[in-house]
Amino acid sequence: EPEVTQTPSHQVTQMGQEVILRCVPISNHLYFYWYRQILGQKVEFLVSFYNNEISEKSEIFDDQFSVERPDGSNFTLKIRSTKLEDSAMYFCASTWSFSNQPQHFGDGTRLSIL
């Protein structure tokens, strides 16, 4: 069964540094998402992406965050200047249709900011 894959599985970064989290969505999917899950808390929506542009973003997704689909397979989340509170699991998800379809999630990247 096709999977969403995320790399790295664990990223340790000094506060203030830039970090790029990478995702390869399922190949025929058209809609892409990033979610965040702080330890012990619920999964929170960050951003959705379709047709090479952001469809929607939450209040968490401020100017420090950006997303990009640099080629036909990768979907990246960049945090420009990381803060301690950015430490969390970051999940990528994808789906092939806009409405009423379950999102398929990767296993996440654990981001630890020191």
Add this chain to the structure above:
Amino acid sequence: GESVGLHLPTLSVQEGDNSIINCAYSNSASDYFIWYKQESGKGPQFIIDIRSNMDKRQGQRVTVLLNKTVKHLSLQIAATQPGDSAVYFCADHSTDNYGQNFVFGPGTRLSVLP
């Protein structure tokens, strides 16, 4: 914004018994609901979904019930097995959520006792 929540943060059941996990939602515009299972170190895994024009849907050993009158969703797992131990999230999508981001509940941890 609207939120989806769970009544019970933890649930312990004997192996072989049936499990019921509950979820309350508050957005009357919610039109699509998903139950996800999250095992330790993994991303959310799709279990079953239901649209708002239905009140029940069955899968393999799982049933989702939707009561729109009281805005309540439940997941029933028949003959619970040790492999069912995980955190279960409900997620809600509404017609006023452009971009199809879902609102996740905080999760219920299901522990299956031998």
